[in-house]
Amino acid sequence: MASVQNQSSKDKLIIFDTTLRDGEQSPGVTLNADDKIQLARALSRLGVDVLEAGFPVASPGDFNAVQRIAREVGPLMEGRDKIGKPMVIAGLARAVEKDIRTAYDAVKDAPLKRIHIFLATSDIHLKFKLKISREQCVARAIEFVRLGRSLCEDIEFSPEDAGRSDPDFLCEVLAAVIEAGATTLNIPDTVGYNTPSEYGARIKYLIDNTAGSEKAIWSTHCHNDLGLATANTLAGITNGARQVEVTINGIGERAGNTALEEVVMNIHTHPNTYPVHHTINTVHFARVSQMVADLSGMPVQPNKAIVGKNAFLHESGIHQDGVLKNKETYEIIRPEDVGVVTNNLVLGKHSGRNAFRSRLTDLGYTDIDQDLLQSAFDEFKRLADQKQQITDSDIIALVSDQMNVA
Ligand code: KIV
């Protein structure tokens, strides 16, 4: 394995979690204030840098939840020694005066706060949704970023549908908002339209061609309509983005957002490929993923990367045998690194004798003789033809049957 670059020589990647805002926009998901507080605490301990707590103007309930998070979770330092500061609490706002003032009111009691202002820039959105010209779009962006900046030092600007916006027009808008005081520039592929090479090239083009680009942090925000959100986000990092907008389990509008755990474990697995380091405490992944699934009512698909229940299970005999001999034969991530501690061998009809014997040892059958092992294994194979997964109780039952026969 190649040696790992010195972490301190790398740029810090800012993890901006939007599970409570874009994630909550998943069809059918509503989180109440208590759910949000519980999740916000877990995300703080996980090591998230910026938490988008909600869209305060959307409803009094959302305002309340964001305000409570700013007050109750905003100051917390538990589990954040490596990061050295509390989470930045962000509130989303359209480029509209009422939204911006409301977002600020909701986050203002957090020690670190941000207003995140968005305005669409693609011709299709300007023409059909906002019904304004490009010139009016630039003027509106400047006016409302200035207003935001008069209230709060930390201003993020997102040109909505940037993935389908004219790159030169984006450069014009982004240069104008940097001048007006924006400190983070987020590039949303709102409809998940870009390919990884396109999205990466877009980030590079914007950084290279926007006046004043070095004054801002560049950020990715990718949707998963074509299943490319993680790949696009990683391409963004390769091309200069130093903040990623992500959600736990990848929940979000339509096919969802980029999954936080996937981006972080890609960086963890390929430390020499990505020129960044992060301060996420990955051992919390399994627990936080489960919490999001329970509170959102959106179960995680079993084969989901990193946090799916099958992500570290090995069913076939050949794989089980390999893993028993050396885990690295079929595992590129150590399950314990993401908080998975369960027995990772599922016994089924493809399992071999080695895996069966190993499970018997785990169950306390340490001195079983060869004949008994063979008859129990034959019995297990017969049962496995009828049942998809064999539980520990099935094994205990069939071993005692064989012991009685013998
Ligand atoms: O996908 C999107 O464009 C958004 C913006 C509000 C950032 O979620």
Ligand code: ZN
């Ligand atoms: Zn989004």
